[in-house]
Amino acid sequence: MDQPKTSLSYDELLARMQQIHWFHSIALRPGLTTFGPKTELILAHEEQALLGCLDLHGRTVLDIGAWNGHFSFAAKRRGAARVLATDSYTWTHPHFKGQESFELARAELGLEIDTQLIDPTEITGDLGLFDVVLFLGVFYHLFDPIDVIQRLRSVTGQVLMIETHQDALEKTRPGMVFYPGTTLGGDATNWWGPNPPLMLSLLKQIGFARVMYREYPGEVMYRGLYAAFTPEADPAIAAGFGVEWRDLEAPGVLDSLVVAA
Amino acid sequence: MTRAQDALPKAVAAHRWLQSLRLRPNLVTPGVVGEAHLLAEEEAIFGPLNLSGAHVLEVGAANGYLSFAALRRGATRVLATDHLAWTLPGADAQAATELAAREMGLGIETMALDPRALTAEFGKFDVVVATAFFEQLFNPIAALRGLRAVTTRLLLIETLQDAQDDGRPVMMAQTLPMPFGGPSGAMVPGWAPNPPAVLHLLHTLGFSRILYRNHPTLGSQRGIFAALLPAAPEGVLEGFGEPWINLTHPKG
Numbered sequence: 001m002d003q004p005k006t007s008l009s010y011d012e013l014l015a016r017m018q019q020i021h022w023f024h025s026i027a028l029r030p031g032l033t034t035f036g037p038k039t040e041l042i043l044a045h046e047e048q049a050l051l052g053c054l055d056l057h058g059r060t061v062l063d064i065g066a067w068n069g070h071f072s073f074a075a076k077r078r079g080a081a082r083v084l085a086t087d088s089y090t091w092t093h094p095h096f097k098g099q100e101s102f103e104l105a106r107a108e109l110g111l112e113i114d115t116q117l118i119d120p121t122e123i124t125g126d127l128g129l130f131d132v133v134l135f136l137g138v139f140y141h142l143f144d145p146i147d148v149i150q151r152l153r154s155v156t157g158q159v160l161m162i163e164t165h166q167d168a169l170e171k172t173r174p175g176m177v178f179y180p181g182t183t184l185g186g187d188a189t190n191w192w193g194p195n196p197p198l199m200l201s202l203l204k205q206i207g208f209a210r211v212m213y214r215e216y217p218g219e220v221m222y223r224g225l226y227a228a229f230t231p232e233a234d235p236a237i238a239a240g241f242g243v244e245w246r247d248l249e250a251p252g253v254l255d256s257l258v259v260a261a
Numbered sequence: 262m263t264r265a266q267d268a269l270p271k272a273v274a275a276h277r278w279l280q281s282l283r284l285r286p287n288l289v290t291p292g293v294v295g296e297a298h299l300l301a302e303e304e305a306i307f308g309p310l311n312l313s314g315a316h317v318l319e320v321g322a323a324n325g326y327l328s329f330a331a332l333r334r335g336a337t338r339v340l341a342t343d344h345l346a347w348t349l350p351g352a353d354a355q356a357a358t359e360l361a362a363r364e365m366g367l368g369i370e371t372m373a374l375d376p377r378a379l380t381a382e383f384g385k386f387d388v389v390v391a392t393a394f395f396e397q398l399f400n401p402i403a404a405l406r407g408l409r410a411v412t413t414r415l416l417l418i419e420t421l422q423d424a425q426d427d428g429r430p431v432m433m434a435q436t437l438p439m440p441f442g443g444p445s446g447a448m449v450p451g452w453a454p455n456p457p458a459v460l461h462l463l464h465t466l467g468f469s470r471i472l473y474r475n476h477p478t479l480g481s482q483r484g485i486f487a488a489l490l491p492a493a494p495e496g497v498l499e500g501f502g503e504p505w506i507n508l509t510h511p512k513g
């Protein structure tokens with residue numbers, strides 16, 4: 001945050017920021033941080049947990065459901081050669097004005113990031129192959145996450161990083177809970193809560209070779225982080241995965257994640 | 262015995278049969294599923310309905326037992342379809358079904374079809390029926406959407422169930438040995454929902470009245486759902502007495 005990257009005055013930038021409903025709190029200039037419910041601290045913890053374990057230098061990164069763009073910006077700052085940010089729901093939503101928010105933040109941060117307005121349900125291999133695909137906070141918003149996760153396999157070169165709400169944690173077998181209407185959190189865009197055994201079996205069935213899991217950074221039981229590696233993944237990309245990350249197929253790991261009802 | 266009749270047992274023996282179909286008074290195909298079981302399922306699924314003049318689509322037809330039954334019960338057009346059992350290498354159930362149709366003189370149509378690919382352009386059917394539905398589908402959500410897109414009145418689903426002690430809508434994933442050919446030892450990934458999950462999935466997809474009964478011979482291990490679209494006349498419900506229960510409009 002040295003010199004402002006746009007010609008907007010402080011007041012002009014503040015006015016534009018105030019016209020948008022933000023999700024991410026992003027520091028655009030000294031003293032000017034967007035006002036999202038995801039605080040800078042929460043985002044810093046999530047970013048460290050999700051990206052801190054990856055060597056992104058020279059890698060290509062696809063962000064699915066980027067919204068205001070925190071994770072796209074973070075990937076670029078961490079050395080990614082190319083970042084493609086995609087979204088549709090919040091980007092075209094008249095209240096969230098997500099694409100406008102993304103573009104404002106990108107310009108202000110002066111980061112070179114590609115964008116494409118595309119819904120996860122429409123992604124195909126035509127988008128290209130990316131070393132790292134970020135699928136953060138999106139799985140449970142999909143009525144048909146099975147179809148979308150299959151689509152994501154076709155654009156993942158090495159590793160698919162997933163952050164999701166989860167449920168059915170008391171079950172030892174793979175399963176997911178369905179939330180009709182506004183059952184989950186009063187939000188009609190929430191559909192499914194999968195458990196770790198389900199994520200493992202789904203990801204393995206669609207052709208990922210290895211699935212690692214770690215707890216959400218913070219005392220949140222009903223969210224989990226997954227890293228699914230393709231058979232072709234460069235072992236170097238997983239070199240930074242510390243002890244918090246556990247191989248879901250290692251003996252006892254799934255059992256240790258079961259939570260008493 | 263005519264020459265043609267002589268040839269039939271040989272033709273039958275050349276196929277691996279999933280269902281026991283009575284092709285002649287004393288010739289039944291050696292199916293994995295027996296006649297009594299099929300008859301009980303047919304009665305449970307079609308018994309409440311008047312199929313006269315109906316256009317019927319069957320998804321997951323195996324050897325077409327329910328499709329033949331629909332035609333015998335008065336349907337004027339019946340399209341029998343299956344996916345894995347009709348397309349996997351070594352699975353010859355479609356040819357077997359067509360042999361049975363010729364032998365019984367029942368004019369069903371047949372087509373290998375992945376129900377995930379169904380859209381409204383495919384056509385419209387008054388009644389769509391699918392048995393052993395969730396358990397053999399990698400993606401039953403997409404398949405249900407497909408069925409919804411081609412149904413004008415009534416969708417009938419028979420499925421393996423699980424998580425019945427859970428009050429929340431839940432779908433459990435599992436893999437079962439492939440029952441219909443394919444490489445030996447092959448497994449089919451699929452799902453087993455509990456009744457609330459099926460109810461709410463169907464409701465979300467636009468079905469307004471949803472009825473349920475346990476499987477006639479296997480009890481609550483398996484369930485049968487009848488889902489009506491708003492456009493279906495109320496009269497369609499008349500045949501659904503005990504043991505059917507109305508999940509969307511419970512009595513009392």
Ligand SMILES: C[S@@+](CC[C@H](N)C(=O)[O-])C[C@H]1O[C@@H](n2cnc3c(N)ncnc32)[C@H](O)[C@@H]1O
Nearest residue numbers: 065066067087088089090136137138141142189
């Ligand atoms: C909880 S936000 C996550 C944003 C960001 N990736 C993060 O982790 O902070 C959910 C994102 O999923 C996207 N999304 C995709 N499909 C959606 C759907 N069917 N309903 C709601 N949101 C959906 C939204 O546009 C939004 O950007």
